[in-house]
Amino acid sequence: MPHENRIKKSLPPEVSAVILQLGERIKIARKRRALTMEEMASRMFVTRKTLSRLENGDPGVSLAVFASALWVLGLEKELGTVAVPEQDKVGLYREQQRLPKRVRHVEEANDLDF
Amino acid sequence: MPHENRIKKSLPPEVSAVILQLGERIKIARKRRALTMEEMASRMFVTRKTLSRLENGDPGVSLAVFASALWVLGLEKELGTVAVPEQDKVGLYREQQRLPKRVRHVEEANDLDF
DNA sequence: AGGTATTGTGATATATATAACCCATAAAGT
DNA sequence: ACTTTATGGGTTATATATATCACAATACCT
Numbered sequence: 001m002p003h004e005n006r007i008k009k010s011l012p013p014e015v016s017a018v019i020l021q022l023g024e025r026i027k028i029a030r031k032r033r034a035l036t037m038e039e040m041a042s043r044m045f046v047t048r049k050t051l052s053r054l055e056n057g058d059p060g061v062s063l064a065v066f067a068s069a070l071w072v073l074g075l076e077k078e079l080g081t082v083a084v085p086e087q088d089k090v091g092l093y094r095e096q097q098r099l100p101k102r103v104r105h106v107e108e109a110n111d112l113d114f
Numbered sequence: 115m116p117h118e119n120r121i122k123k124s125l126p127p128e129v130s131a132v133i134l135q136l137g138e139r140i141k142i143a144r145k146r147r148a149l150t151m152e153e154m155a156s157r158m159f160v161t162r163k164t165l166s167r168l169e170n171g172d173p174g175v176s177l178a179v180f181a182s183a184l185w186v187l188g189l190e191k192e193l194g195t196v197a198v199p200e201q202d203k204v205g206l207y208r209e210q211q212r213l214p215k216r217v218r219h220v221e222e223a224n225d226l227d228f
Numbered sequence: 229a230g231g232t233a234t235t236g237t238g239a240t241a242t243a244t245a246t247a248a249c250c251c252a253t254a255a256a257g258t
Numbered sequence: 259a260c261t262t263t264a265t266g267g268g269t270t271a272t273a274t275a276t277a278t279c280a281c282a283a284t285a286c287c288t
Contacts, residue, residue, distance in 0.1 A: 004171055005242095006159040007179060007182060008244085009159075010159040011182070014185055015178065015182050015190065018181055018190055018193045019177050019178070019181055021118070021193075022196060022197065024197070025199060028199050028205070029202055031279065032199075032202065032206070033180070033204070036139060036265090037264075045121045046121050046247090047248075048163050048265080049266090052265080052266075052267090053246090053262090058177075058179035059180060060176050060275095061176065062121075062173060062175065062176055062177070062275085063136075063172075063177065063180055063234070064125060064174060065121060065245095066132070066180075067129045067173070068121060068125070068129050069118075070196070073197070073205075074204050076129065078195065079132045079196060080135065081196075082139070082184070082195075083136065083143055083189050083192060084139065084147075085143070087130070088143055088146065088189070090147070090188055092146070092199065093148035094146055099173040110242080118247080118272090119245090119246065119247080119272095119273060121246085122274085150233080150235085151234075152235090160276080161276070161277055161278075163237085163277080163278095164275080166235080167276090174275065175276095176244095176245090176275075178276095179276095
């Protein structure tokens with residue numbers, strides 16, 4: 001069965017742009033820390049070339065490589081601010097939209113006696 | 115020449131943890147928007163199974179898949195807050211550390227007449 | 229409860245990532 | 259200027275991601 005990698009050919013510009021930006025920032029952070037690509041790559045358990053692909057914004061590199069880079073740089077915590085449910089305004093709004101008009105009273109959950 | 119994927123076997127716990135967290139959050143955001151995996155995957159130009167791997171925290175999924183998911187959810191801008199050079203405290207500190215003790219005055223760059 | 233939609237998961241084929249090794253160029257230090 | 263080191267690519271082999279297809283199980287809705 002033939003197949004093709006649809007995503008690589010259909011990347012929205014915003015998406016490749018943000019990946020490029022992340023690569024650039026990782027490169028800057030690495031240089032600031034005076035780490036050679038060789039040194040950083042080895043700390044990431046990855047080859048220099050893979051790190052190169054990351055820094056150059058190759059969309060194909062894995063999350064493992066990406067997150068490991070941030071980890072080596074001491075920046076992995078920043079990923080914790082992405083897609084936080086409590087701050088997902090669009091999501092919260094949509095959820096409210098789907099709330100029922102009226103609610104039906106439900107018997108106190110007696111069947112949950114565990 | 116045989117080789118092995120070193121990174122997959124050497125993932126620091128913090129790294130796989132943050133990837134797992136991102137997957138969970140993406141799943142929550144998807145459900146809030148009342149998107150089925152099928153629908154969301156097709157908007158990402160990806161199969162349902164690939165989206166499943168992302169939501170389950172598989173470290174091997176590509177940045178393209180990850181960023182596309184955020185994009186479909188309208189959350190891709192949040193990646194812009196990751197590894198921002200201006201806010202990289204460690205990096206800025208290290209950079210200052212490497213500043214020379216004294217500077218030598220350099221002749222105004224006359225040789226740059228282009 | 230019954231029917232439908234959604235999700236989980238497995239098998240297989242192919243595209244791609246990654247490793248390993250190499251050389252060439254560029255940059256940096258003395 | 260010279261020497262060393264870092265980076266940019268290219269090539270090949272293998273591991274893995276992804277697509278495609280199929281089916282079971284679960285959740286959801288009326």
